[in-house]
Amino acid sequence: MHIVDGALSNPVVIAGTVLAVGGVAMGLKRLTLERIPATGILSASFFVASLIHVPIGPSSVHLILNGLAGLILGWAAFPALLVGLLLQTVFFGFGGLTVLGVNALNIAGPAVLTWLLFGKLVERSSPTTGAIWAGVGGAFSIAATTGLVAFSLMLTGDAFIPAAKLVFFAHIPVMVIEALLTGTAVYLVRKVRPDLFSAIKGAAL
Amino acid sequence: MIRCIALVLALVALPLPAAAHKVIFAIFKSGVSIEGELGFSNGDMSSGTSIQVLDTQGAKIGEAVTDSDGFFVFTPTEPIAHVFKADMGAGHVAEATMPADEIAEILGVAAIEETVTATAPASATENAAQVTVASLSNEERLAIAEAVRDEMRPLRRELAAYREKNDLQTILGGIGYIFGLFGLYFYIAARRRMAG
Numbered sequence: 001m002h003i004v005d006g007a008l009s010n011p012v013v014i015a016g017t018v019l020a021v022g023g024v025a026m027g028l029k030r031l032t033l034e035r036i037p038a039t040g041i042l043s044a045s046f047f048v049a050s051l052i053h054v055p056i057g058p059s060s061v062h063l064i065l066n067g068l069a070g071l072i073l074g075w076a077a078f079p080a081l082l083v084g085l086l087l088q089t090v091f092f093g094f095g096g097l098t099v100l101g102v103n104a105l106n107i108a109g110p111a112v113l114t115w116l117l118f119g120k121l122v123e124r125s126s127p128t129t130g131a132i133w134a135g136v137g138g139a140f141s142i143a144a145t146t147g148l149v150a151f152s153l154m155l156t157g158d159a160f161i162p163a164a165k166l167v168f169f170a171h172i173p174v175m176v177i178e179a180l181l182t183g184t185a186v187y188l189v190r191k192v193r194p195d196l197f198s199a200i201k202g203a204a205l
Numbered sequence: 206m207i208r209c210i211a212l213v214l215a216l217v218a219l220p221l222p223a224a225a226h227k228v229i230f231a232i233f234k235s236g237v238s239i240e241g242e243l244g245f246s247n248g249d250m251s252s253g254t255s256i257q258v259l260d261t262q263g264a265k266i267g268e269a270v271t272d273s274d275g276f277f278v279f280t281p282t283e284p285i286a287h288v289f290k291a292d293m294g295a296g297h298v299a300e301a302t303m304p305a306d307e308i309a310e311i312l313g314v315a316a317i318e319e320t321v322t323a324t325a326p327a328s329a330t331e332n333a334a335q336v337t338v339a340s341l342s343n344e345e346r347l348a349i350a351e352a353v354r355d356e357m358r359p360l361r362r363e364l365a366a367y368r369e370k371n372d373l374q375t376i377l378g379g380i381g382y383i384f385g386l387f388g389l390y391f392y393i394a395a396r397r398r399m400a401g
Contacts, residue, residue: 007298033394040387044380051376083386087379 002050002088002103003149005096009156016152017101020082023108027078035076042069043080047087050094063174067141068182070111071122071134072189077111078104102152110144122186127194131187138182139175146171230299231365232289234311235354236347238280239303242365243271243291257290261302284309 008016031039042065049063069077082104088094095103118137122130150164232241243254256277258267266287269277281287286305292298341349 004298006300031390031394033391033398036387036391036394040384040391043387044383047379047383048376083383087382091375091379 002085002095003099003106003152005098007156008099008102008152012152012155013099013102016099016105020078020101020104020108023075023078023105023112024082027073027075027080027108030075031079035073039073039076039080042073042077043084045069046081046084050088050092063178063181064107064142064145065178065181066107066111066145067114067134067138067178068185070108070114070141071119071137071182071186073111074115074119075112077115078108081108081111106145106148106152109148110141113144114138114141127187127190130190131183134186135179135183139179142171142175142178143168229365230289230291230301231361232301232303233361234303234307235278236350237311238278239287239289239308239311241269241277241279241289241301242275242362243277243293243299244275254291254293257292259288259290261286261288263288281308281311284312 046065046069049065052063066077066081069080073080082100085095085100085103085107089097089100114137117140118133121133122137124130125133146167147164149167154164229242229244232239234240241256243256252271252273252275254271254275256269256271256279257265258269258279259265266281266283267279269279269289271277279287279289284305285308287303287308289301289303290298291300
């Protein structure tokens with residue numbers, strides 16, 4: 001999921017960075033006092049999630065958790081995931097500093113999109129139905145991320161369909177796991193702290 | 206239920222590469238040639254990948270293909286800087302450069318080896334009884350270098366693997382940074398609110 005330095009052409013890197021800066025600005029504008037602790041926690045979860053390797057068959061995949069971040073944070077997912085990505089680059093060498101903007105856009109973009117599409121459904125429905133929608137959102141955000149990664153590679157010269165297929169199919173296991181994880185997390189939050197969604201959202205919107 | 210089982214079976218059967226691992230690409234001098242390794246940080250080595258060898262201007266010098274262990278060998282002919290580029294698809298690219306002086310050293314070794322092979326048959330027939338022990342001959346030097354390289358190879362691999370390991374300190378350090386950053390932002394936001 002992390003595109004590395006040198007894989008993309010300069011215009012793609014610059015365009016991605018500009019869009020990511022816009023997203024972060026948007027996120028910071030919406031990041032009120034009440035939401036900062038939750039944003040920090042989800043940023044840390046995202047940072048650690050990439051280290052959780054789930055063995056599937058002969059290979060292993062790692063979690064991303066951008067759907068969960070998007071559902072809880074909305075636009076604030078941009079700064080949260082950017083910070084997580086930056087530290088992953090510095091500490092683990094995932095991705096690269098020059099492509100940070102593109103990676104942030106590819107991962108936080110779908111998070112925000114998930115929130116726009118499924119956020120209302122998750123909040124309004126009962127905990128069980130909400131958890132199902134959250135699961136759908138979790139899988140959707142991974143699928144959208146694979147699409148964006150393939151799109152970034154296509155803009156640099158790779159053929160879109162093979163690249164998209166490769167990334168998409170490799171991430172089907174992640175989608176399933178993330179769907180379950182996001183669904184369970186949202187269900188738990190709704191049961192234990194039903195005010196989390198409304199409290200955070202209410203202060204922001 | 207059947208769908209569920211089918212899905213699980215499909216997932217278990219998927220022999221797909223994990224697409225989000227870090228690429229490991231290392232090149233090192235090895236006698237008359239350059240050896241390199243290409244793979245992912247989880248230990249999957251990349252087999253059958255073509256490695257482009259370019260000069261600093263981007264003109265192609267040659268090509269190498271990795272074997273089943275992700276290993277490749279390239280023998281340089283010109284004392285200029287060599288840039289090795291690998292593309293494993295899906296955004297996994299890697300690049301490594303060997304500077305001109307190291308290439309020159311390799312070519313120096315090649316020159317020694319040439320003289321050894323040229324003179325060896327002649328000296329063997331003429332002076333079979335004459336043994337020099339005062340200093341190491343070029344042949345011996347090359348043999349020792351070869352032996353040391355073979356001994357070093359597993360060590361080098363282990364070192365590369367060790368460098369990729371993320372230990373608990375690193376992870377906790379990262380989490381600490383995140384909490385610190387958001388704490389700082391929280392402090393600034395709180396100050397702003399109190400001022401306003």
